[in-house]
Amino acid sequence: MSRTTTAHPPRTARPLRTELRRGIGPAVGVATLAALLLAAYEKADDWLTGWSDTADMLRTAGLLLGAPLAAAAACWQGGRERRRGTEELLATAARPHLRRTLLAAAPVILWPVAGYLLTAAVCLSVTWRYASYGSPYASLIAADATAIAAIAALGFLAGRLVPWRLAPPLVAFVVFAVDPFIANQDSPVAWLSPGKEHIYSWDRPVWWFGPASMVWTAGLAAAVLLAYAARRRARAMALAPLAAAATAAVLIVQTGDGVWRPDPASAALVCDDGAPRVCVTRAHSRMLPDASAALAGLTAKLRTIPNAPTRIVDSLDDSEVRRADAPVSGLEYYFRRNEIVEPEMFAANAALGATTAPSCPGVSDEDRYNDLSEAVAEWLAPMPRPEPPIGQDAPGYTRDLERLKAMPDRERTRWLGTYFAAARSCRLEQVTAP
Structure with missing residues (x-):
């Protein structure tokens, strides 16, 4: 047994x-x-x-x-x-x-x-x-x-x-x-x-x-x-x-x-086919369709301006950003689950990146240049702002912005081309008021 x-x-x-x-x-x-x-x-x-x-x-x-x-x-x-x-x-x-x-x-x-x-x-x-x-x-x-x-x-x-x-x-x-x-x-x-x-x-x-x-x-x-x-x-x-x-x-x-x-493969740029091209890092590539749509108005204006940025770039990798690029950062602030939630703020931020010159030493009148760059950015993509309180002075760029809006299209395009060329080459003294 x-x-x-x-x-x-x-x-x-x-x-x-x-x-x-x-x-x-x-x-x-x-x-x-x-x-x-x-x-x-x-x-x-x-x-x-x-x-x-x-x-x-x-x-x-x-x-x-x-x-x-x-x-x-x-x-x-x-x-x-x-x-x-x-x-x-x-x-x-x-x-x-x-x-x-x-x-x-x-x-x-x-x-x-x-x-x-x-x-x-x-x-x-x-x-x-x-x-x-x-x-x-x-x-x-x-x-x-x-x-x-x-x-x-x-x-x-x-x-x-x-x-x-x-x-x-x-x-x-x-x-x-x-x-x-x-x-x-x-x-x-x-x-x-x-x-x-x-x-x-x-x-x-x-x-x-x-x-x-x-x-x-x-x-x-x-x-x-x-x-x-x-x-x-x-x-x-x-x-x-x-x-x-x-x-x-x-x-x-x-x-x-x-x-x-840094992961070079993750930081590599993925771009659309527009002009200027909108580029995001591969880590944000699912945001690209909404980013392109939100910047459509901005890119349409930049397309007709000589010397304007040729790419709007989401990157902090200096090797990926060229002098003719307009850097835009902080996509996470404007997107939720890869869908844009603040398109106006995103476009305004990109406009600031497009109009801000690289670090230029020896700027003689920095306040004047800042007013000009903010006026150009506001014309390209207005920043959503609340109405200023009654009695408060208007921002310094307001006068330049009104003149820019009042200019004929051909004259404004010529002036903007001069502005972008001077800003890119750090020859800010060549920029005159509109």
């Missing part, structure tokens, strides 16, 4: 499964998911543009909302045995102290991370509809999840060491305050903060930034956990993750702002 054997899960699987199912862990995971999804929904118009904006939103929300919540819950979990009065009983158990500590901390470490990762999955799937170019920054998502886990682990140890019922909200406040404080430092140290944001949507992180950030936060938490929970003879093992964390921190600080670098 043959015997049948039944496969049993490993010994460590049963206690871990039990810990994950009970207590506050699942509730914290659901709370983290709800808080992050709500924050993402409220700011959807700001980040539904591209992968870098989504990564910045997830990083900010995860570290400002998810991390304090995880730290507070972990701190409360850390004091569980003390509240139950079972510390002495557990100390006599055969299970090693480090293993008991990890099992007790697992729910409040893994569940918030799961809530963050599920939020990231939802946001990235939605971004796929709107991103013009590139792919998700998976290494940064993993680094943020690791940072949340590390902060939760430190919060758990605070709960073990601080016998005070108000410790959880205090720990949450410290996490909420310290990370932005580090991130706002005007030095490379700011990049040690998991919540540090970058600026440009056509940048991408260097390949090692995400892994180095993971080593920095995870190594620090692992060193503290080993120093607290490992056996006395084995506490020297804490030096290994501490050394790894220090090495990663030095690498990040020495690189500084270089952890984000």
Whole structure:
């Protein structure tokens, strides 16, 4: 008669499964998911543009909302045995102290991370509809999840060491305050903060930034956990993750702002077939149809003027901008989900870019030139402005604008051609009033 054997899960699987199912862990995971999804929904118009904006939103929300919540819950979990009065009983158990500590901390470490990762999955799937170019920054998502886990682990140890019922909200406040404080430092140290944001949507992180950030936060938490929970003879093992964390921190600080670098493929220009041509970066290429339509009136006027800009360019890459280009920046301010919401302001901003000369040294009468350039910009694409209060003096460019409007078409075209030629060559003294 043959015997049948039944496969049993490993010994460590049963206690871990039990810990994950009970207590506050699942509730914290659901709370983290709800808080992050709500924050993402409220700011959807700001980040539904591209992968870098989504990564910045997830990083900010995860570290400002998810991390304090995880730290507070972990701190409360850390004091569980003390509240139950079972510390002495557990100390006599055969299970090693480090293993008991990890099992007790697992729910409040893994569940918030799961809530963050599920939020990231939802946001990235939605971004796929709107991103013009590139792919998700998976290494940064993993680094943020690791940072949340590390902060939760430190919060758990605070709960073990601080016998005070108000410790959880205090720990949450410290996490909420310290990370932005580090991130706002005007030095490379700011990049040690998991919540540090970058600026440009056509940048991408260097390949090692995400892994180095993971080593920095995870190594620090692992060193503290080993120093607290490992056996006395084995506490020297804490030096290994501490050394790894220090090495990663030095690498990040020495690189500084270089952890984000321009991506030439993302910053490359995509242009329409108009005259002047409207060009946007590949990261904003889905905005090009609305941008061209919003600038149709401006380009129609520029088309007939000699020496006028030949392209209206959305780019901060100097190698892509020529002297005859009209730079326009900040498309995110005028577009929501790749559709323009402020066409008049966008056209007025482009007109200012078209009429503003490059940096010219030795300008003798800068106020006069500014009045002329604003008058030309107002004629090309008026800036939406409220009516000035009664009794307030009109802006200085108003007289030049009225003269420009009153000029015959042929004379105005000739004057504008002279103006653009003088502005481009930095010979502003040649520009006379209209």
